[in-house]
Amino acid sequence: MMDALVGDIFRYEELAELEAEAIRHNVTGVTNSVRYEELEVEQPTMPQTNMTAQLLRDDDYDDDNKENDEESVGRFKIYTDEETDQFLDINKNKNTGSKTKSDVKIVRDFFISVDNLMFNTLYFSIKKDPEFAHSRRVLETKKKSLKSMGKGNKPNKAESLIGEEIGILRGKGIIGTQNPEALLNAIWLNNGAYFGLRGRQDHVNMLWGDVLLKKTSSGKEYLEFNERSTKTRSGEKVGDYRPVQPKVFEELHAGEKCPIHIYKEYRRHRPTVDQDSRFY
Structure with missing residues (x-):
């Protein structure tokens, strides 16, 4: 239906131009007092149907999307490294680091974090390669020595209250x-x-x-x-509940x-x- 309407309009314009050309040709050389004027023919407007309205809206939508595509970078928001570092720092447990750090643990964490060393384009694994076997034995021996001295037993660990102690708290009006x-x-x-x-x-x-x-x-x-x-149950792991x-x-x-x-x-x-x- 749309194509038929557009074709009719084009044919109407061609006929109007041919008719105007014929009139100009016939009046050439006529010397009487009759004056001819070439009038602009008002083209009939095409009736707007639901289909044409939808096509116009689609054209406007495509133009808007084209402009938005040039300005946007995708469906996901991009964050900088500074923003992600700030997010990690905000959600980090502030108490764990100061309470659990020790010299031995720092050395062990260093081994785990570095793991591979490069020397003259050769890679060595601190945890596996024989070049660091002596360092690993020294670290394990030091851990055992400190354990035998009673270190690392968490002496400040809180003890649970027994029934008698709770009764004392209730008798003194501390709880109730x-x-x-x-x-x-x-x-x-x-x-x-x-x-x-x-x-x-x-x-x-x-x-x-x-x-x-x-x-x-x-x-x-x-x-x-x-x-x-x-x-202990932060939701980081699946089934962490x-x-x-x-x-x-x-x-x-x-x-x-x-x-x-x-x-x-x-x-x-x-x-x-x-x-x-x-x-x-």
């Missing part, structure tokens, strides 16, 4: 529900003991929606912890010592209960 400070200490202790939060940062990252109050089929209440990214969600059940005869009771008291005194709010 009698005041805001004791209530906060109690909820912090329960989160660490029942949900396995190992460090300060795990508590800082914890959100209110991470802990859900649920009921069993028999009506017994319990808390379920939905763990986010932590130091807990196979079972930590849970703590109510103790019907524990009274104010019941972790469910402590959680409800803490929830009752919280200023906000939005799921994305900080837990503390």
